[in-house]
Amino acid sequence: MIKVPLVSNTSYIIRQLPTPTAFIDTDHNIVQTSDTWTSIFNKNGESYKSKSLFAVFPKLSHKWKMVLDNCFNGNPQPMGIHQVIDTKGQELWFEWTNAPWYDTNENIIGAIIQLSNITDAVNNELELNKKNLLLQQQTEITKIGRWEYNIVDNQLFWCSTTKAIHEVPEHFSPDIENAIYYFKEGHSRNAISMALFEAQNNGKAYSNLKLQIITDTGKEKWVMAGGKPIYNKGEMVGLIGTFQDIHEQVEASIKTVDNEKLLRTLIDNLPVNVYIKDTESRKVLINKAECEYLGVKDPKEIIGKTDFELYPYESAEKSRAEDLRVMTTLKPVIGKETVNTRLNGKETSFLSSKIPLLNNKGIAYGLVGISLDISKLKEKEKELRNIINIASVQNKKLLNFAHIVSHNLRSHSANFSMLLNFLESEKDENEKKNIIGMLTQASNNLLETLDNLNEVVSINTNTNIEIKEINLNDKVVDATKNLSAFISNSKAKVKNNIPVDFSVKSVPAYLDSILTNFITNAVKYRDPERESLVVLSAEKKGDYSILTITDNGLGIDLEKYGEKLFGMYKTFHDHKDARGIGLYLTKNQIDAMNGKVEVTSEIGKGTEFKIFFNEKN
Incomplete structure (x- = not known):
């Protein structure tokens, strides 16, 4: 019991009290306060003496009047907590207590009110409440629950989120045994059992265990x-941990993986080359077809490389420029026919497409490329074009041949008819003999014509010609030996510059005919003003072995006779032995072996023939 009489000599003592203290009378008026009270509540030195406590603090609970009245009757009771603003404008919390105020005669004349500053405690509690609320919100958003296990009492606690994940009612009381039982039998249950054992017996924490449970309603999660x-x-007293529902994320991840596998399977089995490049034109993805084209088994050997590491510089430079154009303009390249050259020199024809990859801001972060190998199609196209050309040439030959047959045989027929008429009407025996002689010559000419025509037919209808690898130098030596008398009588020279090991693919009989005809013509049409010189040389170029025969003879006016040069019975010089059949036959033989002939000539200087033997035969 506190007894403090209100006398002047006690005022000083009251002012020195360390806690905020106020003395009030039974009318609730403030009679005396401590300096700590004054410093907190009296603004600008204003005195609150003789003022009602409830007037000074209008937000005090009116229930407190009843509490104070009970105190005036000698029955003090707790008043509670009240928030106030001090003279500095700070928000403070005080716990209010009261006790009867006695005079010297033991009469209650009022109440003594003392305050305890609990601001820090209140703020800490508010902060804790905020954190608990935030934690609860985060728990609800992230679906992360908490659990605690008291080893001493063998008590397990689940928060409401943990219970919701297990789909058990709020009043459910878990224990360590049934908690483990909720984990799916097999890997998940074994893994959690081992983790709890290690934690409880060896103090080893565990985290990020991705496991499956069977909820109370039978769902896998x-x-x-x-x-x-x-x-x-x-001393270890328990375990504490988290429990998070990641079912949606895992299912989404599994679905994503399945979709990626499906997409990868699709891409890898497409009959086209597929790749993705970043903004630096580095390859970040390639399919199996692209791997096979680049000659690797593992895509990792290519990932991260640019075209400059995979192709010749010129090709890579063009590709990089096209990549930049696609990513800058955002305009795709679709179905462009291109030829790619590998570092080993191998060329491949593609139908290529490049499509920009855009982010959500519409900016290109790379491109996807699709290339269809059309090399075989191009080869077939070339073969078809060749077939068409051959068919066209053969058609022309056929028309020409029909014209020759019609013209020449008709000429022979008319000649025979005329001579026979002469013979029939002639009376002179000597003249008859002359006519018979002319009939014999006409018969020989007809036989020669028929032989020539038969040779042409044989060349163009023989589909079973056997092409062999033949040493060209040896064949030239044989041909010059066979023509040695003719060459010597013509005072000509044949110079063989063909390497001794040089070979061509040809029909042996055709090669003999080609060499004989071209060497014979070169000597036959020599210039009488100078010694005849025929030079033979050879080289390999692309798919052909090329025989070059050069002479210094009369030359041919190609502007005048170029189109007729290889025609049947076409002659270009007034030479008594010119029959116009040799070049025609050799041209047919060369064509039959899928070869070709080129000629350059200048009147008075000579002629050069290039015979191309196809090495792909």
Whole structure:
């Protein structure tokens, strides 16, 4: 019981009280306060003496009047907590207590009110409440629950989120045994059992265990579990941990993986080359077809490389420029016919497309390329074009041949008819003999014509010609030996510059005919003003072995006779032995072997023939 009489010599003592203290009378008026009270509540030195406590603090609970009245009757009771603003404008919390105020005669004349500053405690509690609320919100958003296990009492606690994940009612009381039982039998249950054992017996924490549970309603669900030991004075007293529902994320991840596998399977089995490049034109993805084209088994050998590491510089430079154009303009390249050259020199024809890859801001972050190998199609196209050309040439030959047959045989027929008429009407025996002689010559000419025509037919209808690898130098030596008398009588020279090991693919009989005809013509049409010189040389170029025969003879006016040069019975010089059949036959033989002939000539200087033997035969 506190007894403090209100006398002047006690005022000083009251002012020195360390806690905020106020004395009020039974009318609730403030009679005396401590300096600590004054410093907190009296603004600008204003005195609150003789003022009602409830007038000074209008927000005080009116229930407190009843509490104070009970105190005036000698029955003090707790008043509670009240928030005030001090003279500095700070928000403070005080716990108010009261006690009867006695005079010297033991009469209650009022109440003594003392305040305890609990601002820090209140703020800490508010902060804790905020954190708990935030934690609860985060728990609800992230679906992360908490659990605690008291080893001493063998008590397990689940928060409401953990219970919701297990789909158990709010009043459910878990224990460590049934908690483990909720994990799916097999890997998940074994893994959590081992983790709890290690934590409880060896103090080893665990985290990020991705496991499956069977909920109380029978649903399979993916969860993430974690836990660690808690200690008190160095002794393990329990475990605490988190429990997160990650079912949607795992299912989405599994679906994403399945979709990626499906997409990868599709891309890898497309009959086209597919690749993705970044903004630096580095390859970040390639399919199996692209791997095969680049000659690698593992895509990792190509990932991260640019075209400058995979193709010749000129090709890579063009590709990089096209990549930049596609990513800058955002305009795709679709179905462009291109020829790619590998570092080993191999060329491949493609129908290529490049499509920009755009982010959500519409900016290109790379491109996807699709290339269809059309090399075989191009080869077939070339073969078809060749067939068409051959058919066209053969058609022309056929028309020409029909014209020759019609013209020449008709000429022979008319000649025979005329001579026979002469013979029939002639009376002179000597003249008859002359006519018979002319009939014999006409018969020989007809036989020669028929032989020539038969040779042409044989060349163009023989589909079973056997092409062999033949040493060209040896054949030239044989041909010059066979023509040695003719060459010597013509005072000509044949110079053989063909390497001794040079070979061509040809029909042996055709090669003999070609060499004989071209050498004979070169000597036959020599210039009488100078010694005849025929030079033979050879080289390999692309798909052909090329025989070059050069002479210094009369030359041919190609502007005048170029189109008729290889025609049947076409002659270009007034030479008594010119029959116009040799070049025609050799041209047919060369064509039959898929070869070709080129000629350059200048009147008075000579002629050069290039015979191309196809090495792909």
